[in-house]
Amino acid sequence: MASPSDRTFWEYLTHISENQSPLDFVLVIDHIDKFFYGAIVTLEITALSLLIGGILSIPLAIARAYKHPLFNRPIWCYTYFFRGTPLLVQTYLIYYGLAQFDFVKESFLWDPILSKAWWCAVIVFSLNTAAYTAEFLRGAIENTPRGEIEAARACGMSHKRVMFRIILPSTFRRALPAYSNEVIFMLHSSVVLSTITIQDILGVGRWLNGRYYLAYEGFITAMMFYMILVFIISRGFRLWEHYWLAHLRPRTNQHA
Amino acid sequence: MKLKKFVGMTIATLFMFGAANVQADxxxxxxxxxxxxxxxxxxxxxxxxxxxxxxxxxxxxxxxxxxxxxxxxxxxxxxxxxxxxxxxxxxxxxxxxxxxxxxxxxxxxxTPAKLVAKKNPGFEGTAAGLKGKRLGVQRATTHQCSAEKLYPGAELVLYATQEEVFQDLASGRLDAQLSDSLQAQEGFLGLDAGSDFAFLGSGIDDVECQGxxxxxxxxxxxxxxxxxxxxxxxxxxxxxxxxxxxxxxxxxxxxxxx
CATH class of the missing domain: 3.40.190.10 (Periplasmic binding protein-like II)
Known part of the structure; x- marks a missing residue:
């Protein structure tokens, strides 16, 4: 936009964008950097929650699959609660609900963690995804082929070794396609962030709509960002499956 | 055939609702x-x-x-x-x-817009005083416009409703908020929840944003x-x-x- 002719063209585009186009695209381009910051916030919180929730879900799934006498019931209650109630309500409960109690506000957790919308979101999202992940990991553990375990036992592996060398690797492989859905659902669910003041992708979209009194420019831009992110994530998982589940693919270029 | 009829009826119903919405009286x-x-x-x-x-x-x-x-x-x-x-x-x-x-x-x-903060907050209601402070406003309001313009150094926090702004001000998540002074008086400061809070400074002067x-x-x-x-x-x-x-x-x- 240095030369005068360029500037005229830009002004021409701006004019079209403001007056004729159904979507004011120049306005969106002017604020596109904010959407990128929003995308970073969305990805940061989603990724961190998936990481924490993923790690948390493994012991929970094992305890559920082997019906641990002490932990099985409480974990069932936990997963039932988080899978049985909407994420939005869970988030409100932690963010607005806890803030009503003085003992929470006076506790040592308030200043560094619970007063911050960012941490409230990470806590709720982690617990939520851990509940979903634990349940389908449990299913995958229970469906481990008996033969694989018997073979490992016959080779003299201890219970612990069977778990870490045979059951868990096999479980992760079989759970991978289901997990890619969980990651995409989590990304979609992350729009809840904008309701507790966090400027995620949708938050920026709502800010733009609010700032210029628009109906859908912000939403459509946000939608495109989510679509691109989902495209990248599902592509990534396809590659991962290609690599991890290679032994399940039919051979194509070789004779048996 | 059945499906066609159903679709036709649905569309007809939608039109009826559309028509019902524009009664002259x-x-x-x-x-x-x-x-x-x-x-x-x-x-x-x-x-x-x-x-x-x-x-x-x-x-x-x-x-x-x-x-x-x-x-x-x-x-x-x-x-x-x-x-x-x-x-x-x-x-x-x-x-x-x-x-x-x-x-x-x-x-x-x-009615003028005013800042609200804790009584004796230890900072002034100016651009310098609010630098780095968490300032809450309702999204898409004149106050969002003023806050962005008058207090560029503040960390702006946006809410869907004014009630949520007061909720987070009361819980201590915000250092200050900007809104209509009368609404703030009647909807927050005059209530129990707002008893520890007060106006910070007088009405802001910003016709461009406030109208x-x-x-x-x-x-x-x-x-x-x-x-x-x-x-x-x-x-x-x-x-x-x-x-x-x-x-x-x-x-x-x-x-x-x-």
Whole structure:
């Protein structure tokens, strides 16, 4: 936009964008950097929650699959609660609900963690995804082929070794396609962030709509960002499956 | 065949609803319902408040049946443009930015915007004082505009409703908030939850963002409706009805300078 002719063209585009186009695209381009910051916030919180929730879900799934006498019931209650109630309500409960109690506000957790919308979101999202992940990991553990375990036992592996060398690797492989859905659902669910003041992708979209009194420019831009992110994530998982589940693919270029 | 019939009926029903929405003897008014004492919702869903009373009074004078349509604040102008209702009576300030999209009647009240913070907060209500402080405002308001302009160093936190702003101010998540002074007094400072809080400084001076008072918004092509509404406001002000409605909610006259 240095030369005068360029500037005229830009002004021409701006004019079209403001007056004729159904979507004011120049306005969106002017604020596109904010959407990128929003995308970073969305990805940061989603990724961190998936990481924490993923790690948390493994012991929970094992305890559920082997019906641990002490932990099985409480974990069932936990997963039932988080899978049985909407994420939005869970988030409100932690963010607005806890803030009503003085003992929470006076506790040592308030200043560094619970007063911050960012941490409230990470806590709720982690617990939520851990509940979903634990349940389908449990299913995958229970469906481990008996033969694989018997073979490992016959080779003299201890219970612990069977778990870490045979059951868990096999479980992760079989759970991978289901997990890619969980990651995409989590990304979609992350729009809840904008309701507790966090400027995620949708938050920026709502800010733009609010700032210029628009109906859908912000939403459509946000939608495109989510679509691109989902495209990248599902592509990534396809590659991962290609690599991890290679032994399940039919051979194509070789004779048996 | 069955499916075709079903689709046809569905479309016909939709058209019927569409037709029912544009009856000439109705005035559909967009209201918010989360901005006490101007508008709030009782537990049974009834809408109450100064804006709501005003809407009913105006409808009466225009000989129209009032249909109140609730709308989230940040979608208010888009919903008006999408013809979900014909006018907005929701304490909307008349600003240049909004005039690009909609037309306004004359003002029906004008009160200054002020900052609210803890009593003796240890900082001043200036750009320097609020630097790095968490400042809450309701999204898509004149206060968002002013906050972005006057306090660029503050960390701006946006909320969907004014009630949520006060909630987070009370819980200590915000250092300060900017909103209409009268609404802040009646909806927060005068209540138990707001007893530890006070105005920080006097009313802000920012006509560009704050506009010249609150008016009713209409679509640009509805100039006849706009003029009729303006006339109704004038009549309400001059014949004393305004004073009665005003005194029901406020200890002072909120009309501002004539």
């Amino acid at each position: 109705q005035l559909r008014v967009g209201v918010e319902g989360a901005y006490p004492p101007f508008s709030w919702k009782e537990a049974d869903g009834t809408l109450m408040g100064f804006d709501i009373d005003f809407a009913h009074e105006v409808c009466k004078r225009l000989n129209k049946e009032c249909v109140l349509v609730e709308q989230e604040w940040d979608g208010m102008i888009p919903a008006l443009l999408a013809k979900k209702f014909d006018t907005i009576i929701a304490s909307m300030s008349i600003t240049e930015e909004r005039k690009k999209k909609v037309d306004f009647t004359i003002k029906y009240y004008n 010249v008072g609150a008016g009713f918004a209409v679509r640009k092509e509805d100039s006849a409706l706009r003029d009729a509404l303006s006339q109704a406001i004038k009549d309400i002000r001059s014949d004393g009805t305004y004073k009665v409605m005003n005194n029901k909610y406020f200890p002072v006259d909120i009309y501002g300078a004539d």
